[in-house]
Each structure stands twice: as C-alpha cells, then as structure tokens.
Amino acid sequence: MIGVDFDNTIVRYDDVFGRVALDLDLVPPHAATSKTSVRDHLRSIGQEDRWTELQGIIYGPRMSDAEMFPGVAEFFARCRAADTPAAIVSHRTRFPYLGEQHDLHAAARNFLSRHGFHDDAGIGLPVDCVFFEETKDGKLARIAALGCTTFIDDLPELLADPRFPSGVRRILFDPSQLHEPPLDVEVAASWADVERLLAKAGS
Ligand SMILES: [Mg+2]
Structure with missing residues (x-):
C-alpha cells in the first residue's frame, strides 16, 4: 500500500x-507573489488572524483555484494499472x-472528485481509499492501520516524527527543494522523481 499526503x-x-x-484586498500586489510573501506581509502588519482566516478560505471555498501537481494523476493511474493499492x-x-x-x-473531497480521482475510466481511486484525519496522531495511526509500505x-x-510507523519507506515530496531530507528519508522533486524512486527498489 502506497500512502500519499x-x-x-x-x-x-x-x-x-x-x-x-x-x-x-489583504495585501498589496508586491506582497502577493507567493504563500510566504502573503504570510510574511500579514505577520509584519500584525494581522496573523487574517492569515489564519485566509487559509480557511483557501482550503475551503477557494480550493477551486488550486491545481494538481503535474504527474499526480498518472501516478495514481499507474498504481491502479499495476494493482498496487494506494490511499x-x-x-x-x-x-x-x-x-x-x-x-x-x-472541500478536499470535492477537489478529488472534480479532478477525476474517482472516475472509473480515469484514475479510479475508490472513495473509501481517501482519509482525512483531524490530527497528526490520527494520520500516523491511519498510516499504520492501512499497512502502508x-x-x-x-x-x-x-x-521524521518518532511516532511514524517503523518499516515504512518514506519519501519527502519537495518540489521547491527547500529541505534537507531527514535521516532515512528519500527525496523527490516531482512526481516523475517519485516514480523513478519507486521503480528503483520494491515498493
Ligand atoms: Mg502536506
């Protein structure tokens, strides 16, 4: 089972x-170039609450503006074709x-439906292979319960969490190449990279 955030x-x-x-109208145009620039601007003017509120809007009604990373749909479709369970x-x-x-x-489930995740003729991921947990502990428990490899x-x-289930191959998805991967964690800068890593050694 391959688990994906x-x-x-x-x-x-x-x-x-x-x-x-x-x-x-939360920020001037020069502060609207990235997520970080928006956050930093709102913090610098003491509007941390606005930042929190903005996240609720983006992860909710404005999820319609978000897109999929290139290669994600192909990844899930290939998992299905190879009979590799994914969640x-x-x-x-x-x-x-x-x-x-x-x-x-x-809002998140709508995003998946709208992008064809559950279409039988497309990605074909069953709805019951999608889990939204309210806490980090819940997420770690779910990864363990599903038996993700x-x-x-x-x-x-x-x-890198000490409670992360042991024996699970961990891949850090880092398209901006911002992070030094933790010990024993592989890193992928794209979904093509993920596929290359998985092809190299048994998943
Ligand atoms: Mg994430």
Missing part, C-alpha cells in the same frame, strides 16, 4: 495564496480555526 503533495497552491489575498491520508482540520465555518474535508509527504517533520 494531500495538501502540497497532490494539490499545488503556489499561485492561489497571492491571488485570493489580492481578491480580498490518500491527510491531516486537515474539519473546520477553520477562524472565520466562516466551511467544511474543509468536503511507502508514504509520500511534503512535511519533513511528519516523516
């Missing part, structure tokens, strides 16, 4: 933070900490 591993938000922050395991709160109470799990995630601290 959702936010920032399947879903790419690169341009969404800047666009939505501009739409809502999506995410840690995402059900409702935002602040602001309007959008159902963030429903490989897990792919963009957060080095999750993969």
